[in-house]
Amino acid sequence: MGPVPELDERATACADRLLDAERVLLASHIDADGLTSAAIASRALDRAGLDHEVVFEKQLDAERIAAIAATGYETVLFTDFGSGQLDVISRHVADGDFEAVIADHHQPADADDCAPGFEATDGYGDFAWHLNPLLVGIDGASELSGAGASYVLARALGGDRNRDLAALAVVGAVGDMQATGGELVGANEAIVTDGIEAGVVTETRDLSLYGKQTRPLPKLLEYASDVHLPGISNDEAGAIAFLEDLDLDLRADGEWRRWIDLTDEERQTLASALVQRAVTRGVPAEKIDRLVATTYTFPNEPEGTELRDASEFSTLLNATARYERADVGLAVCLGERGEPLERARRLLENHRRNLSEGIDWVTREGVKQREHVQYFHAGDRIRETIVGIVAGMALGNDGVSRSKPIVAFARKNDDELKVSARGTGVLVGHGLDLSAVMREASRAVDGDGGGHDVAAGATIPDGREDAFLDAVDRIVGEQLA
Numbered sequence: 001m002g003p004v005p006e007l008d009e010r011a012t013a014c015a016d017r018l019l020d021a022e023r024v025l026l027a028s029h030i031d032a033d034g035l036t037s038a039a040i041a042s043r044a045l046d047r048a049g050l051d052h053e054v055v056f057e058k059q060l061d062a063e064r065i066a067a068i069a070a071t072g073y074e075t076v077l078f079t080d081f082g083s084g085q086l087d088v089i090s091r092h093v094a095d096g097d098f099e100a101v102i103a104d105h106h107q108p109a110d111a112d113d114c115a116p117g118f119e120a121t122d123g124y125g126d127f128a129w130h131l132n133p134l135l136v137g138i139d140g141a142s143e144l145s146g147a148g149a150s151y152v153l154a155r156a157l158g159g160d161r162n163r164d165l166a167a168l169a170v171v172g173a174v175g176d177m178q179a180t181g182g183e184l185v186g187a188n189e190a191i192v193t194d195g196i197e198a199g200v201v202t203e204t205r206d207l208s209l210y211g212k213q214t215r216p217l218p219k220l221l222e223y224a225s226d227v228h229l230p231g232i233s234n235d236e237a238g239a240i241a242f243l244e245d246l247d248l249d250l251r252a253d254g255e256w257r258r259w260i261d262l263t264d265e266e267r268q269t270l271a272s273a274l275v276q277r278a279v280t281r282g283v284p285a286e287k288i289d290r291l292v293a294t295t296y297t298f299p300n301e302p303e304g305t306e307l308r309d310a311s312e313f314s315t316l317l318n319a320t321a322r323y324e325r326a327d328v329g330l331a332v333c334l335g336e337r338g339e340p341l342e343r344a345r346r347l348l349e350n351h352r353r354n355l356s357e358g359i360d361w362v363t364r365e366g367v368k369q370r371e372h373v374q375y376f377h378a379g380d381r382i383r384e385t386i387v388g389i390v391a392g393m394a395l396g397n398d399g400v401s402r403s404k405p406i407v408a409f410a411r412k413n414d415d416e417l418k419v420s421a422r423g424t425g426v427l428v429g430h431g432l433d434l435s436a437v438m439r440e441a442s443r444a445v446d447g448d449g450g451g452h453d454v455a456a457g458a459t460i461p462d463g464r465e466d467a468f469l470d471a472v473d474r475i476v477g478e479q480l481a
């Protein structure tokens with residue numbers, strides 16, 4: 001039996017279909033979850049002796065699916081996408097273009113839109129070779145990622161000997177923001193247990209801040225953004241002064257030590273002092289609780305590297321994905337070190353530089369105001385793949401109020417603009433749903449969009465910004481009324 005019994009039957013059917021194939025085209029999404037999905041599936045196919053090729057897509061649309069059909073592969077395995085495109089995929093399958101196997105966790109297409117013969121599960125398009133937690137009542141946003149679905153498939157393909165792949169499934173789930181409540185839950189937790197039993201995952205309660213493996217202590221504290229620590233977060237001098245006030249020797253050979261270099265006792269002292277600071281500066285108790293969370297580490301990776309920690313590993317992968325170097329991310333997931341790892345590190349460094357230059361640009365240029373939203377238009381100055389992150393980071397900076405959502409434009413290609421919108425938890429509490437805002441406003445100008453209530457995006461035709469902003473402003477005004 002696999003780690004998620006509800007999916008056993010589907011996983012077995014998918015595995016049998018793959019084992020029947022001569023060779024397989026594996027198509028996966030380009031992000032941390034998609035990269036780990038592909039690595040898990042690729043390793044499992046290898047171990048099963050199945051010849052295969054891996055391709056990545058940023059977005060799986062009708063055009064990309066037609067290109068996949070044109071490769072001539074008789075069997076295509078889709079990971080971390082495919083369910084939402086089952087309408088298109090089902091028509092290719094019905095036409096005999098290829099046989100599809102899908103391991104995904106996104107919302108499946110409507111049954112009504114699928115080719116005849118594709119039955120429905122709760123109105124979703126479905127068929128026998130479709131592995132998706134939503135079809136068996138498991139939440140695909142918080143309980144199983146694309147990498148988790150691929151892992152369930154890998155277990156069906158190779159049994160217990162594929163349990164070592166649980167580490168990558170944990171990276172994928174963390175990269176998919178499924179541990180934001182402080183730990184992985186549901187089916188994800190069962191995969192963690194597999195990883196622990198296989199000796200490839202360790203689970204500890206630890207400081208939740210990002211960068212425990214690689215960041216010198218002042219940077220660890222300065223860049224802590226999830227929980228804002230007054231006088232420390234975004235304050236280099238403040239972070240250093242805080243550390244120097246502690247009765248600890250936090251330097252070695254003149255260099256700041258990292259969290260992992262500290263003894264348990266030193267960590268305890270530092271963590272208590274952080275909590276103390278948060279309490280005296282009036283940080284709400286529920287935020288202070290978030291300073292400690294479950295940390296997932298990989299004991300077989302070298303200590304002090306990004307690869308040792310699930311959240312640092314997934315960030316490294318995202319950096320390769322954002323700059324269209326899925327090949328580099330996949331190589332790192334498959335255990336290649338040396339050049340691919342160095343390359344991934346350079347991409348991450350470059351990504352951080354782009355973010356800080358983006359923030360500087362927004363701060364310098366300022367944002368423009370509408371009644372209910374604020375916005376900036378970066379044109380070509382900020383890459384469309386990071387403009388949303390920059391917008392989110394800008395919220396609360398000098399001149400950018402947290403009392404209105406922020407909308408950011410960047411050029412996508414010759415005729416289209418990418419739009420990213422970011423809000424705050426407080427605004428969502430007052431009724432803000434940026435997913436609906438982006439969808440409705442973009443459709444009003446012949447674009448398309450969607451996402452989450454607090455963060456969403458759209459693509460619109462170039463030149464339609466004003467009409468789009470009119471619609472955004474009106475809808476946000478209605479939501480917050």
Ligand SMILES: [Mn+2]
Pocket residue numbers: 033034080105145146147176
């Ligand atoms: Mn995913």
